[in-house]
Amino acid sequence: MSLPDRKETEVRLLLRQSVHPVVPPDLALRAAVAGERLLRRRRALLALVWAVVLFLVCGAAVWLSIEQPWAGAPETTPTVDW
Amino acid sequence: MSRGRRRQAQRHAREFDAFVAGAGGRLLHAAVLLTGEPPARAPAAERLLVSALARTYADWARLRGDDPYEHTRQELAARFARQRRRHRRAEGGVLSRLPPQERLVVVLRHGEGVAEEQAAAGLGLPPERVRALCERGMAAALSRPRDPVGDAA
Numbered sequence: 001m002s003l004p005d006r007k008e009t010e011v012r013l014l015l016r017q018s019v020h021p022v023v024p025p026d027l028a029l030r031a032a033v034a035g036e037r038l039l040r041r042r043r044a045l046l047a048l049v050w051a052v053v054l055f056l057v058c059g060a061a062v063w064l065s066i067e068q069p070w071a072g073a074p075e076t077t078p079t080v081d082w
Numbered sequence: 083m084s085r086g087r088r089r090q091a092q093r094h095a096r097e098f099d100a101f102v103a104g105a106g107g108r109l110l111h112a113a114v115l116l117t118g119e120p121p122a123r124a125p126a127a128e129r130l131l132v133s134a135l136a137r138t139y140a141d142w143a144r145l146r147g148d149d150p151y152e153h154t155r156q157e158l159a160a161r162f163a164r165q166r167r168r169h170r171r172a173e174g175g176v177l178s179r180l181p182p183q184e185r186l187v188v189v190l191r192h193g194e195g196v197a198e199e200q201a202a203a204g205l206g207l208p209p210e211r212v213r214a215l216c217e218r219g220m221a222a223a224l225s226r227p228r229d230p231v232g233d234a235a
Binding site: 007008010011012014015016018019020021023024027028030031032034035036037038039042 | 095098099102103106107110111114115121122124127128131132133135136137138139140142175176177188189192193220221223224
């Protein structure tokens with residue numbers, strides 16, 4: 001076995017033989033509660049983005065229906081026959 | 083929430099519970115090695131793992147074929163890398179003499195058996211840097227005195 005290989009094996013053994021902590025019984029529950037909070041925050045953010053998009057679309061529709069920019073500028077100066 | 087969605091959420095919660103029951107021990111061991119706390123009392127490692135697992139819980143529906151263990155480990159490593167300044171001073175465990183980044187690389191490569199390229203990609207580091215950190219970390223870990231303090235707990 002080469003030297004680097006032996007070092008790697010020793011480190012692996014050192015890590016594997018180190019004391020394993022006791023898993024707290026409520027680990028999954030704590031993670032699930034935090035995960036639910038994360039999901040709620042994500043959903044709220046998504047709802048906010050949709051609300052902004054909807055607001056902008058409605059605003060644009062109202063503005064277009066009032067201004068009707070496609071109708072062209074109204075004729076303001078009378079045509080004069082010289 | 084519609085009935086179908088609620089049933090799906092319940093199924094995901096059950097799957098998540100089963101996943102944590104199976105993988106929690108190994109993940110917590112990795113987290114404790116990272117934070118360098120004495121294994122008997124490791125609040126920072128628990129916090130780190132809970133927040134990584136919370137991400138996995140929230141992403142559960144989107145995981146599809148992905149391995150939740152790998153997803154959690156990646157999140158754990160990324161989180162630790164972001165807050166490594168906080169973990170500069172380790173209080174126990176076999177890697178307590180190593181700086182946080184060396185601890186991270188040694189745990190990923192030899193505790194978890196992650197390939198060098200994969201570890202480098204996950205941490206956003208060049209592979210050569212990962213190799214150098216790993217070499218230095220291994221040398222420091224093996225040169226430590228054989229009378230471990232945190233290990234005796």
